[in-house]
Amino acid sequence: MTAIVCMGDTLTHLPRRADVTALLADCAAALAQNGRLVVTYRDLTRPLYGADRFLPVRSTPDQVLTCFLEYVDQETVLVHDVLHRRSGATWTQQVGSYPKLRIGADWLAGRCAEAGLTLERDEAGPRGMRLLTAVKKERPPITNDAGPRRRGGVLGGDDARRFGFPAAGDERSMLVNVLAAQRATLELKCAGLTVEQARRSAGPSTLSLLGLVRHLADVERRWFRRVPAGQNAPDRFSSTADPDGDFDGAVPDPAVVTAAWEAWHEEVAFAGAYVAEAPHLDVEGHDAWRRRVSLRWVLIHLIEEYARHNGHADLLRERIDGALGV
Known part of the structure; x- marks a missing residue:
């Protein structure tokens, strides 16, 4: 396999950090030499406070979706989605919650290294999103010729x-x-x-x-x-x-x-x-x-x-x- 792509915010929806580690190991095993893993994810490691915890998701004339973050522990944040939907002259509200992992750039880079993947690109994007690209390089043989x-x-x-x-x-x-x-x-x-x-x-x-x-x-x-x-x-x-x-x-x-x-x-x-x-x-x-x-x-x-x-x-x-x- 020459490339594996994990886009959106999939990684943070896994149950535990150990599952992220296992996924990266599986990707490394499936990739051919010089194959690449491309991942995007949202970095939730730095806590937000007060009104900054409320994040607009999307808005149309008929619905408004907002979420706010509740920091459970060092590994998990609870995301509360609040959806307001208009039907005629009436607005209704729906609420749902789900956990997400707090994954940082250094932590993820370390897990890639453990899996045998070499970091090629790691950069920040808008609203806490990050893009990571890692490549499976062939390890050069150890030699003392020189x-x-x-x-x-x-x-x-x-x-x-x-x-x-x-x-x-x-x-x-x-x-x-x-x-x-x-x-x-x-x-x-x-x-x-x-x-x-x-x-x-x-x-x-x-x-x-x-x-x-x-x-x-x-x-x-x-x-x-x-x-x-x-x-x-x-x-x-x-x-x-x-x-x-x-x-x-x-x-x-x-x-x-x-x-x-x-x-x-x-x-x-x-x-x-x-x-x-x-x-x-x-x-x-x-x-x-x-x-x-x-x-x-x-x-x-x-x-x-x-x-x-x-x-x-x-x-x-x-x-x-x-x-x-x-």
């Missing part, structure tokens, strides 16, 4: 997207963009692995790529949900009784791999929404270790945390299949 190229392709391909954000701007944008690049690097280092490979460690260490995903899901959860947001959100994979559960529990089981990525994506989505809605970076929370903690410090610490563990991921991935790169 020596290892650990910095190969830094200015092109996936690296252009990860590190292509402006190098000047306001503080919040800079911190958010650098952290997003580090998160995307983790996804890239884990892309295309089998379940067994994701769990593979370099003895005697128990570090594995799957363990890093589980660990960083807990890191995101702690520093965004528990500290500045003040939620009662225990770690997903570790506990006081089992402090190394994030790594020790990273067993080669498809369900464990899926659960790890779903948890990581949920925590990253929460963090993104929280940072976007925060009035400023001086918002504070309390942590038993660091005491008073600002959102600014949390973002810097997360960049530090990912940079450290992405170094681990570099070594683990090269040991698994020889893949190199930044």
